[in-house]
Amino acid sequence: MIELKKPNVVILGAGYGGLMTAVRLQKFVGVNEANITLVNKNNYHYETTWLHEASAGTLHHDRVRYPIADVIDRSKVQFVQDTVVKVVPQEKRVILQNGELTYDYLVIALGFESETFGIKGLKEYAFSIANVNAARQIREHIEYQFATYHTEEEKRDERLTIVVGGAGFTGIEFLGELANRIPELCREYDVDPKKVRIICVEAAPTALPGFDPELVEYAVSLLERKGVEFKIGTAIKECTPEGIVVAKGDEVEEIKAGTVVWAAGVRGSYVIDESGFEAMRGRVKVDPFLRAPGYDNVFIVGDCSLMINEETNRPYPPTAQIAMQQGELCAKNLAVLIREQGELQPFKPDIKGTVCSLGHDDAIGVVFGKKMWGAKASFMKKMVDNRALYLIGGPSLVMKKGKFKFF
Amino acid sequence: MIELKKPNVVILGAGYGGLMTAVRLQKFVGVNEANITLVNKNNYHYETTWLHEASAGTLHHDRVRYPIADVIDRSKVQFVQDTVVKVVPQEKRVILQNGELTYDYLVIALGFESETFGIKGLKEYAFSIANVNAARQIREHIEYQFATYHTEEEKRDERLTIVVGGAGFTGIEFLGELANRIPELCREYDVDPKKVRIICVEAAPTALPGFDPELVEYAVSLLERKGVEFKIGTAIKECTPEGIVVAKGDEVEEIKAGTVVWAAGVRGSYVIDESGFEAMRGRVKVDPFLRAPGYDNVFIVGDCSLMINEETNRPYPPTAQIAMQQGELCAKNLAVLIREQGELQPFKPDIKGTVCSLGHDDAIGVVFGKKMWGAKASFMKKMVDNRALYLIGGPSLVMKKGKFKFF
Ligand SMILES: Cc1cc2nc3c(=O)[nH]c(=O)nc-3n(C[C@H](O)[C@H](O)[C@H](O)COP(=O)(O)OP(=O)(O)OC[C@H]3O[C@@H](n4cnc5c(N)ncnc54)[C@H](O)[C@@H]3O)c2cc1C
Ligand SMILES: Cc1cc2nc3c(=O)[nH]c(=O)nc-3n(C[C@H](O)[C@H](O)[C@H](O)COP(=O)(O)OP(=O)(O)OC[C@H]3O[C@@H](n4cnc5c(N)ncnc54)[C@H](O)[C@@H]3O)c2cc1C
Numbered sequence: 001m002i003e004l005k006k007p008n009v010v011i012l013g014a015g016y017g018g019l020m021t022a023v024r025l026q027k028f029v030g031v032n033e034a035n036i037t038l039v040n041k042n043n044y045h046y047e048t049t050w051l052h053e054a055s056a057g058t059l060h061h062d063r064v065r066y067p068i069a070d071v072i073d074r075s076k077v078q079f080v081q082d083t084v085v086k087v088v089p090q091e092k093r094v095i096l097q098n099g100e101l102t103y104d105y106l107v108i109a110l111g112f113e114s115e116t117f118g119i120k121g122l123k124e125y126a127f128s129i130a131n132v133n134a135a136r137q138i139r140e141h142i143e144y145q146f147a148t149y150h151t152e153e154e155k156r157d158e159r160l161t162i163v164v165g166g167a168g169f170t171g172i173e174f175l176g177e178l179a180n181r182i183p184e185l186c187r188e189y190d191v192d193p194k195k196v197r198i199i200c201v202e203a204a205p206t207a208l209p210g211f212d213p214e215l216v217e218y219a220v221s222l223l224e225r226k227g228v229e230f231k232i233g234t235a236i237k238e239c240t241p242e243g244i245v246v247a248k249g250d251e252v253e254e255i256k257a258g259t260v261v262w263a264a265g266v267r268g269s270y271v272i273d274e275s276g277f278e279a280m281r282g283r284v285k286v287d288p289f290l291r292a293p294g295y296d297n298v299f300i301v302g303d304c305s306l307m308i309n310e311e312t313n314r315p316y317p318p319t320a321q322i323a324m325q326q327g328e329l330c331a332k333n334l335a336v337l338i339r340e341q342g343e344l345q346p347f348k349p350d351i352k353g354t355v356c357s358l359g360h361d362d363a364i365g366v367v368f369g370k371k372m373w374g375a376k377a378s379f380m381k382k383m384v385d386n387r388a389l390y391l392i393g394g395p396s397l398v399m400k401k402g403k404f405k406f407f
Numbered sequence: 408m409i410e411l412k413k414p415n416v417v418i419l420g421a422g423y424g425g426l427m428t429a430v431r432l433q434k435f436v437g438v439n440e441a442n443i444t445l446v447n448k449n450n451y452h453y454e455t456t457w458l459h460e461a462s463a464g465t466l467h468h469d470r471v472r473y474p475i476a477d478v479i480d481r482s483k484v485q486f487v488q489d490t491v492v493k494v495v496p497q498e499k500r501v502i503l504q505n506g507e508l509t510y511d512y513l514v515i516a517l518g519f520e521s522e523t524f525g526i527k528g529l530k531e532y533a534f535s536i537a538n539v540n541a542a543r544q545i546r547e548h549i550e551y552q553f554a555t556y557h558t559e560e561e562k563r564d565e566r567l568t569i570v571v572g573g574a575g576f577t578g579i580e581f582l583g584e585l586a587n588r589i590p591e592l593c594r595e596y597d598v599d600p601k602k603v604r605i606i607c608v609e610a611a612p613t614a615l616p617g618f619d620p621e622l623v624e625y626a627v628s629l630l631e632r633k634g635v636e637f638k639i640g641t642a643i644k645e646c647t648p649e650g651i652v653v654a655k656g657d658e659v660e661e662i663k664a665g666t667v668v669w670a671a672g673v674r675g676s677y678v679i680d681e682s683g684f685e686a687m688r689g690r691v692k693v694d695p696f697l698r699a700p701g702y703d704n705v706f707i708v709g710d711c712s713l714m715i716n717e718e719t720n721r722p723y724p725p726t727a728q729i730a731m732q733q734g735e736l737c738a739k740n741l742a743v744l745i746r747e748q749g750e751l752q753p754f755k756p757d758i759k760g761t762v763c764s765l766g767h768d769d770a771i772g773v774v775f776g777k778k779m780w781g782a783k784a785s786f787m788k789k790m791v792d793n794r795a796l797y798l799i800g801g802p803s804l805v806m807k808k809g810k811f812k813f814f
Contacts, residue, residue, distance in 0.1 A: 042597075133554075133557040133558045134558055136554045136596065137551075137554045137555050137558045139554070140547065140550050140551040140553075140554035140555075141551060141554075143547050143550070143551075144544075144547040144548060144550075144551045146547075147543045147544045147546070147547035147548075148544050148547075150540040151540045151541055151544045189543065190449075
């Protein structure tokens with residue numbers, strides 16, 4: 001009897017891209033067709049797109065994550081909890097912190113990291129909304145500043161100043177949560193709300209660059225009404241233990257702040273660089289089948305990949321929406337390769353729209369080409385959030401983890 | 408028509424002693440008999456004897472406090488929210504941060520502060536369970552250490568080490584809460600409980616010096632089973648940003664710890680020293696009528712006063728029990744003076760017993776001379792807690808703020 005060698009499929013990362021690849025692939029192939037291994041740092045998946053809520057403290061981090069075991073089929077997918085150190089694509093090997101794996105096909109879906117563009121002090125003194133660990137540290141850091149305020153003989157109002165670097169998507173969503181959270185914190189720690197400052201610093205000439213100007217105006221004025229100060233066209237020059245230094249043209253200003261959150265830059269995983277792939281800020285320009293140049297058996301999905309939008313001649317922004325679509329296609333193509341039957345399909349993103357939340361009760365967005373704001377956009381945002389759960393874990397995961405407080 | 412001059416009674420501090428004085432006095436005298444003014448830093452009273460729970464995070468600080476307005480009769484007692492800077496007894500004046508008061512009769516009930524006995528670094532780097540502000544800062548500080556643990560590349564286990572200085576009453580009660588809280592924190596922040604250390608350092612040759620040895624043994628072994636390490640007969644020599652230095656005989660040891668809570672020393676208010684009263688560590692040896700030597704119109708109750716127990720020839724320990732009894736007597740004596748009728752009564756403490764909690768579900772104690780431990784002592788402790796509410800605010804305050812989770 002001849003044992004047919006089953007190919008080893010290794011998936012790195014259980015974020016939107018990697019987990020989608022795994023759950024689709026486990027449907028497409030049978031137990032005897034492939035060995036599928038999923039590697040992830042934690043034994044849980046988290047909703048990256050909800051991390052700004054956990055960071056502000058408006059949603060508990062346990063609401064933002066679920067066990068990977070809940071959605072994978074153990075008979076088909078082997079789960080390894082470990083940290084990926086690097087890939088050796090020439091030898092088809094993956095080095096983990098506590099071991100090593102070999103593969104026939106590899107999917108890299110290690111997501112994003114914070115990019116500080118070499119701005120002095122940001123790495124050391126600013127927080128970034130990067131994962132569950134970071135999110136709950138931000139929440140606790142802010143609470144600690146409030147808790148400390150009244151214990152000091154000389155009150156230092158700057159403890160109650162929170163700087164958010166960047167008025168992009170993540171910055172604005174975080175500001176929306178913060179603006180709702182601050183009144184709660186003031187009550188909790190007997191702090192006068194007038195003492196609290198939330199300052200958003202953005203180097204570009206507008207908040208949410210690229211978004212519809214009318215919607216941007218809606219978002220900015222709503223946040224301003226809730227007390228957020230915007231410093232637009234202003235760049236962070238340095239971050240120190242005391243706060244930040246900013247510049248607008250020639251004018252340099254120091255802003256003292258107990259908390260600085262950097263939300264203005266992401267890059268692909270450092271594992272991409274470590275592994276020697278040709279990349280720009282950890283993002284590999286993949287071929288239409290999502291493969292790394294030079295390696296037919298290495299797929300890259302999600303924020304570690306880069307694809308050019310031919311209409312605008314600019315890269316698609318890294319989004320969960322695209323990561324999931326890539327995961328789905330990647331699983332299909334892997335099934336083709338495993339069975340040696342059918343043809344590889346190229347990736348075609350299907351952008352349904354973009355919704356930016358402004359707290360639990362408001363949002364702005366463009367969905368299927370239609371502009372919306374207020375309660376309607378907020379409802380749509382929750383539907384988008386629930387859809388991600390649905391695509392990966394089906395209706396039962398939506399029931400367990402979904403967002404249903406619509407009003 | 409002759410306006411009779413109503414005497415000004417000023418009460419400083421709305422802790423157990425001061426608030427008890429105020430609520431009893433408002434019953435004893437009519438609206439036209441005296442002007443009563445109560446001064447306190449905050450507009451709320453807190454249960455000092457429950458602060459170890461708020462500090463550990465096992466009871467929310469809002470459960471530990473209530474508005475002073477809820478228990479005083481506004482038609483008789485004027486409430487001033489301000490901080491007392493000093494008393495000028497020669498001129499019958501009280502200097503407040505934002506004003507000044509004159510009095511005919513004064514009650515000083517400003518309670519305790521932390522005493523660090525000059526041990527290097529304790530003031531700067533250790534916390535103390537002193538009031539609501541301090542308690543919630545301790546809670547948040549510990550949470551922040553747990554929240555930070557997983558965000559650091561190199562895990563620093565000492566973040567998860569908590570040192571409690573002192574195995575007296577307050578130290579042991581705090582350890583009981585901590586031991587119950589740690590498993591919750593480990594779950595909240597995905598921390599392995601084996602990494603957490605709770606270390607109690609006590610210079611005396613036993614925990615709870617003066618308490619029944621059998622009960623001490625019960626308490627220590629219960630806490631040890633829950634993971635507390637005791638270093639008895641060991642003195643804290645220094646506190647640093649990294650932890651503490653201790654010595655047992657000639658052996659010196661450094662213990663790295665993210666959190667140090669000093670629970671081994673209290674003294675009376677610094678206002679006592681500022682005002683030039685003769686005192687030992689802010690405690691004034693009062694006469695049998697609770698008056699400061701040399702000033703017939705100045706009464707001192709609670710932790711700022713000192714009385715000798717003639718049976719043991721040692722001072723009574725500062726307790727809420729005594730502070731409340733003193734407040735009650737002080738109000739009676741003030742009524743005598745205001746009406747110029749009757750005779751002053753000397754203070755005779757009526758010690759009903761002492762119960763030391765070991766978390767919400769266990770305790771040790773001696774009540775009416777009877778030793779008790781376990782569920783029975785724990786029940787008794789909650790009754791003692793409710794009794795303080797009852798004495799100051801009657802049954803309605805017990806209903807609002809009482810402890811009824813008995814099992
Ligand atoms: C606050 C915020 C809000 C956002 N909102 C939206 C939105 O509304 N809509 C939208 O489409 N996009 C949004 N995005 C962008 C979106 O979250 C990302 O594009 C998406 O998460 C990328 O998916 P991914 O699968 O590539 O990586 P991720 O979701 O980041 O997952 C990567 C996974 O890999 C694991 N991992 C990383 N490194 C290692 C390692 N070395 N070893 C082992 N495991 C590792 C991580 O633990 C994680 O589980 C938002 C981003 C942020 C930060
Ligand atoms: C954790 C812990 C547990 C304890 N457990 C027990 C127990 O189980 N049983 C027991 O009998 N005793 C216990 N004690 C001791 C007891 O709490 C004190 O003896 C008691 O609080 C003293 O009462 P007091 O009225 O003197 O002062 P406090 O209750 O301390 O009240 C002083 C008041 O004065 C205010 N104040 C202070 N300074 C100023 C200022 N400069 N200006 C204006 N206002 C000011 C404060 O805000 C406070 O409201 C415990 C103590 C601690 C710390």
